[in-house]
Amino acid sequence: MARTLINVPKTAGAGEIVTIKTLISHPMETGFRPGADGRIRPRDIITAFTCLYDGETVFRAELFPATAANPYLTFTLRATRTGPLTFTWRGDNGFTQTETATLTVT
Amino acid sequence: MSRSALLVLAALTAADCAAGPARAAEIPPAERRSGFDTMSPDIQAMQRDGMSNPGLLWLEDGADLWTKAPAPDRPACAGCHGEAGTAMRGVATRYPAWDAESAAPIDLQGRVNACRRRHQGAEPYPYESRELLGLTAYVAAQSAGLPITVPDDSRLGPARAAGRALFTQRMGQLGLSCAACHDDHPGRRLGAALIPQGHPTGYPLYRLEWQGVGSVQRRLRNCMTGMRADPFGYGASEFVALERYLMDRAAPLPVETPAVRP
Numbered sequence: 351m352a353r354t355l356i357n358v359p360k361t362a363g364a365g366e367i368v369t370i371k372t373l374i375s376h377p378m379e380t381g382f383r384p385g386a387d388g389r390i391r392p393r394d395i396i397t398a399f400t401c402l403y404d405g406e407t408v409f410r411a412e413l414f415p416a417t418a419a420n421p422y423l424t425f426t427l428r429a430t431r432t433g434p435l436t437f438t439w440r441g442d443n444g445f446t447q448t449e450t451a452t453l454t455v456t
Numbered sequence: 457m458s459r460s461a462l463l464v465l466a467a468l469t470a471a472d473c474a475a476g477p478a479r480a481a482e483i484p485p486a487e488r489r490s491g492f493d494t495m496s497p498d499i500q501a502m503q504r505d506g507m508s509n510p511g512l513l514w515l516e517d518g519a520d521l522w523t524k525a526p527a528p529d530r531p532a533c534a535g536c537h538g539e540a541g542t543a544m545r546g547v548a549t550r551y552p553a554w555d556a557e558s559a560a561p562i563d564l565q566g567r568v569n570a571c572r573r574r575h576q577g578a579e580p581y582p583y584e585s586r587e588l589l590g591l592t593a594y595v596a597a598q599s600a601g602l603p604i605t606v607p608d609d610s611r612l613g614p615a616r617a618a619g620r621a622l623f624t625q626r627m628g629q630l631g632l633s634c635a636a637c638h639d640d641h642p643g644r645r646l647g648a649a650l651i652p653q654g655h656p657t658g659y660p661l662y663r664l665e666w667q668g669v670g671s672v673q674r675r676l677r678n679c680m681t682g683m684r685a686d687p688f689g690y691g692a693s694e695f696v697a698l699e700r701y702l703m704d705r706a707a708p709l710p711v712e713t714p715a716v717r718p
Contacts, residue, residue, distance in 0.1 A: 353516055357507045371507040377667075419667035420510040 351447065352376055356437060358451040362429035368453070370401065370409075371424045374439055380415040396441035399423060403453070404433030413441075429455050482705060483639065483653055490709050491652035491717060494643070499664070503716040511593060511662035511714025514586065514669045518594025521587060526578040533591070536575065540598050548596035548711050549604050552700045554611045561615040561696050565592045565671055583690035589669045593660040596713035603708035604657065612700060619701025622694055628685030634698075655706035656699065658715020665718065672699055 357371040374396070381393025393415060401409040409425045432455045438448045492500060502508050522540050525532040537543040548564060555562035555570065562570060568591050569580035581588035623634045637646060638654035645651065659672040666674075673695045677687040688694045 353513050355507060355512055355516070373507065373510060373513065375510075375513040418664070420513060422508050422510065424508075 352439075352445075354437075354447065354449050356449055356451055358435055358453055361454045361456050364430065364455050366429050367426050368429050369424060369426050370435070371422070372399075372437055373420060373422045374447070375420055376439075376441070376445075378413075378415075378417050378419045378421065382415065392442075394442045394445075396421060396439050396445065398438075398440045400438050401425070401427075402434075402436040402438075403427060404431060429453055431455055481639065483642070485708060488655060488706060488709055489642075489653055490655055490657050490712065492658070492712060492715065494650055494652060495716075495718060499716055499718055503658075503712070509662065509714060509716055511660075511669055511716060514590045514593050514660070514662075515597055515714055517586060517590035518592070518597075521591045522594055526572065526576045530576045530578065533571070540594065544595045544598040546599050546602055548599040548713065549602050550607045552612075552615070552696050552703070553607060554609050560693065561612055561700055563672075563696050563699050564596060565673075566691065566696065568592055568595065584671060584674060589660045589671060592671070593669060593714050596660065596711065599711040600713055601710050603710055604703055604706050606704050606707050615697040615700045616704060618694070618697040619699070619704075622698050623701055623705075628680065628683035630684050632683045634679070654702070655709055656702050657706055657709050658712035658717070660713065661715040661717055663717050669714065672702075 353375040355371075355373040357369075359368050362368045376396050377394060378396065379391050379394040381390065381395075383391055385391045395415055395417065396413050399409075399411045399413065399421075400407055408427045411423060413421060433453060435451045435453055436448060437450070438446065440446050492503065495503075506512070519540075522533045525535065534540070551567065552561045552563040553567075554560075555567070557574070558570070565583070565588055568588060572578045572580055581591070624639075626633045626636070634654065637651050642651050642653040656672045656675075659675070660669050662669050663675075673690055676695060676698060677690075680687040
């Protein structure tokens with residue numbers, strides 16, 4: 351399990367635009383770098399990120415080898431209803447991680 | 457080459473020689489500046505923002521280790537020290553400190569490992585391991601914002617002197633010393649890189665170049681490799697002495713752990 355930091359405002363007014371910030375611990379090995387033994391280290395990156403808001407995809411990103419380690423993704427969405435936010439990161443070697451947070455609309 | 461160009465060259469060389477050993481004076485406390493001040497606004501924001509600073513991922517690891525007992529019959533860090541926020545506040549401002557048991561100065565990483573060996577009956581963490589960096593960063597971060605102090609401990613005198621000597625001693629194939637850049641030419645450029653005053657205010661810190669958190673010793677080894685000198689080993693007494701001198705030299709700048717640097 352990779353460590354993640356997710357920042358979602360606890361509450362938001364209906365129709366308000368809120369900023370979501372996510373950070374995940376991942377080496378994002380590009381697949382182009384030689385290791386200490388001179389061999390190329392196999393690629394190990396996160397390739398996809400999605401955010402579901404109450405089951406609906408509100409943000410999706412594809413990631414490529416030029417992305418820095420510990421990718422930080424931030425985006426905005428319009429708060430319309432109280433519901434769960436589900437964050438999923440997928441990557442090489444079967445990497446998958448899901449975290450949830452709840453956005454309460456007042 | 458024209459005569460005037462030669463004259464300019466001669467003047468420059470003379471100025472350089474004059475500037476060389478004579479200028480290696482310490483930066484007065486009021487003029488000490490953290491490397492933070494000269495970073496780009498983007499990286500400054502990355503450090504300041506409690507969410508985008510990737511060093512926090514290590515800090516979280518450290519927070520877990522603080523409360524986790526290494527073995528069922530052994531205390532966790534919190535078992536003796538209690539809440540890190542109160543017990544560890546200000547600790548990082550006075551390290552490296554004197555360790556009575558080994559009768560030598562010890563830095564924060566060394567203290568964490570010494571505690572593990574003596575009180576937790578566990579193997580010390582390897583240098584630059586995620587655990588050691590996380591725990592050290594977690595302890596150091598409790599002092600964030602507090603000014604670095606110069607401990608009033610005469611037993612640290614020899615380490616200070618040794619650190620100062622190492623700082624000013626020319627070493628490696630390029631014949632550089634720490635002071636030749638960080639005392640004489642801060643604010644100027646070495647190639648594309650801006651030369652900072654070289655204050656270890658935010659260690660362990662997240663360096664974008666490393667794509668991870670590293671200790672001050674890793675940084676010093678980098679510098680030594682750049683000077684084409686043979687770097688000291690991790691945990692070497694030379695490094696602890698240098699760290700002691702560097703902290704004296706950085707006081708009273710505030711602790712920034714976990715800092716972000718390019």
